[in-house]
Amino acid sequence: MSLAVQLGVVVGYLLVALAVGLAAYRVAESTAADYYLAGRSLGTVVLLFTTFATLLSAFTFFGGPDLAYAAGPEWILVMGVMDGVLFAVLWYVIGYRQWLIGRAQGYLTLGELLGDRFGSAGLRALVAGVSLLWLFPYVMLQQMGAGEAIAGLTGGAIPYWGGAALITAFMVAYVGIAGMRGVAWTDTIQGLFMLSVVWVAVVWVLSSVGGLGAATGAMVEARPDFASLGGGTYTPGFIVSSAITIAFGVTMFPQINQRFFVAGSERVLKRSFALWPVLVLLLFVPAFMLGAWAAGLPVEVPEGANVLPVLLNAYTPTWFAALVVAGAMAAMMSSSDSMLLSGSSYLTRDLYRPLVDPAASERREAWVARVGVALFATLAFLASLTRPGTLVEVGDTAFSGFALLAPPVILALYWRGATLWGMVAGIVVPQVAYLLLVLVPALPRSYAGWDYALALMVLAAALTVAVSAVTTASPTADPRRVGLGAD
Missing domain, CATH: 1.20.1730.10 (Sodium/glucose cotransporter)
Structure with a gap:
């Protein structure tokens, strides 16, 4: 043909x-x-x-x-x-x-x-x-x-x-x-x-x-x-x-x-x-x-x-x-x-x-x-x-970057104690760490076959909870917007 x-x-x-x-x-x-x-x-x-x-x-x-x-x-x-x-x-x-x-x-x-x-x-x-x-x-x-x-x-x-x-x-x-x-x-x-x-x-x-x-x-x-x-x-x-x-x-x-x-x-x-x-x-x-x-x-x-x-x-x-x-x-x-x-x-x-x-x-x-x-x-x-890179490598890079957003978002939807600074910490720190893993070839992406993105997901959740626990909610925050009631 x-x-x-x-x-x-x-x-x-x-x-x-x-x-x-x-x-x-x-x-x-x-x-x-x-x-x-x-x-x-x-x-x-x-x-x-x-x-x-x-x-x-x-x-x-x-x-x-x-x-x-x-x-x-x-x-x-x-x-x-x-x-x-x-x-x-x-x-x-x-x-x-x-x-x-x-x-x-x-x-x-x-x-x-x-x-x-x-x-x-x-x-x-x-x-x-x-x-x-x-x-x-x-x-x-x-x-x-x-x-x-x-x-x-x-x-x-x-x-x-x-x-x-x-x-x-x-x-x-x-x-x-x-x-x-x-x-x-x-x-x-x-x-x-x-x-x-x-x-x-x-x-x-x-x-x-x-x-x-x-x-x-x-x-x-x-x-x-x-x-x-x-x-x-x-x-x-x-x-x-x-x-x-x-x-x-x-x-x-x-x-x-x-x-x-x-x-x-x-x-x-x-x-x-x-x-x-x-x-x-x-x-x-x-x-x-x-x-x-x-x-x-x-x-x-x-x-x-x-x-x-x-x-x-x-x-x-x-x-x-x-x-x-x-x-x-x-x-x-x-x-x-x-x-x-x-x-x-x-x-x-x-x-x-x-x-x-x-x-x-x-x-x-x-x-x-x-x-x-x-x-x-x-x-x-x-x-x-x-x-x-290969299609799988490029796709995996994007998947992991988005996955780091999920823990703070879930906490924001279900936990009324989450604060603005908790969210910022839970998003920014893991994302910066992951960008370093992606951009610096000398840094390993995994340990014994386990992707470091999993650890960064845990870090995202932990930072959101920890920083929220020591900060106060913004006066303009409104948890009632997501059905959680007042803080």
């Missing part, structure tokens, strides 16, 4: 997703609540799939199979079982409470909620600033995944930078017009599509190599260590550290956290997090097993390439491989547009409006958001050209 047809499949799929977003835009209202939260009206299917598709990123489709190919299928245990269940629990603990508070008070962002809870525009800006800091590498990860996918699909005819540039241009255009309603509609279609094509890919590959037994047997023969639980990369420290930091980090991702505000009813919210583990397993098991099976098949994966496009090119028709990569890129776009949409809300609602122009009209705020989205995406694209 010609290069033009391959690219036609990819671009055509992205244009279909864009058309759905435009249709949603036509029925949207011109309000911040509708643009950022779809008017808090999403039903169970759309809420479940928009959350699901927002997490269907390069980390899932390319980083996950790559790790399974290199280290074994136990990545399913981390992402599918442990995080599928743990995130559902956190969706209830944090998300349900945020939904109740947001519906009562009209909040659009986590920063607004915490800013009112503690009577501090500075805390509101701090939460937004930390969130945007760690959002940057995760947006960059999507661009890296797109670049690698297109290069792998076309055998290098389209360079890495070309694929990264393509998804950057699409997501900037899309976010500027679609809003949450358009994102949620396309997410639902993309989520259903990707579930379907991944399972079709499994059936196609297995039928081509002689069935499940043949594929698994070849995998075990080539890599006997893949047949045992634990060992190699998958030490207890790695499994537990990854599961906890990813699950807690996901709850603080702006694009996920903001979805805690959008359910149309309590029943919708509870159904969604109850069904979440099932949906996760339905995608992660086939996607990661494709990567693990590839370790026993006669496929050559070039250095720096992703295993999934190479495997599909070898065992499925070219048009189908292109369709899967197109769907994966659309999923990356659904992640990226959600990130940029939520990031723009943090930029405008929590930084620009309270600190720069409190009297800004919604029209001016909208233009600031669009300019910020374009600048943010362009800088992330330029950074992605340096390829600072």
Whole structure:
């Protein structure tokens, strides 16, 4: 199949997703609540799939199979079982409470909620600033995944930078017009599509190599260590550290956290997090097993390439491989547009409006958001050209940074004794320590397989409690905003 047809499949799929977003835009209202939260009206299917598709990123489709190919299928245990269940629990603990508070008070962002809870525009800006800091590498990860996918699909005819540039241009255009309603509609279609094509890919590959037994047997023969639980990369420290930091980090991702505000009813919210583990397993098991099976098949994966496009090119028709990569890129776009949409809300609602122009009209705020989205995406694209690590490494860095926010936020939602200075200490000190671990190569990120991010999460909780115990509440703080009563 010609290069033009391959690219036609990819671009055509992205244009279909864009058309759905435009249709949603036509029925949207011109309000911040509708643009950022779809008017808090999403039903169970759309809420479940928009959350699901927002997490269907390069980390899932390319980083996950790559790790399974290199280290074994136990990545399913981390992402599918442990995080599928743990995130559902956190969706209830944090998300349900945020939904109740947001519906009562009209909040659009986590920063607004915490800013009112503690009577501090500075805390509101701090939460937004930390969130945007760690959002940057995760947006960059999507661009890296797109670049690698297109290069792998076309055998290098389209360079890495070309694929990264393509998804950057699409997501900037899309976010500027679609809003949450358009994102949620396309997410639902993309989520259903990707579930379907991944399972079709499994059936196609297995039928081509002689069935499940043949594929698994070849995998075990080539890599006997893949047949045992634990060992190699998958030490207890790695499994537990990854599961906890990813699950807690996901709850603080702006694009996920903001979805805690959008359910149309309590029943919708509870159904969604109850069904979440099932949906996760339905995608992660086939996607990661494709990567693990590839370790026993006669496929050559070039250095720096992703295993999934190479495997599909070898065992499925070219048009189908292109369709899967197109769907994966659309999923990356659904992640990226959600990130940029939520990031723009943090930029405008929590930084620009309270600190720069409190009297800004919604029209001016909208233009600031669009300019910020374009600048943010362009800088992330330029950074992605340096390829600072593997998809898993870049994703893990962002997950851990967001995970450090979770302990202070949970305390703020449930403990009326938390004070402004307790929150500041619980956020700033662990974040600075973690930045040093990331930026200074000489400092180790783990000890005996245990990620230092876990210790920093404990430190965040301890500092929030300890400093709150020796400081007094701000006179402008109002715990009643989150249903805790007076201090």
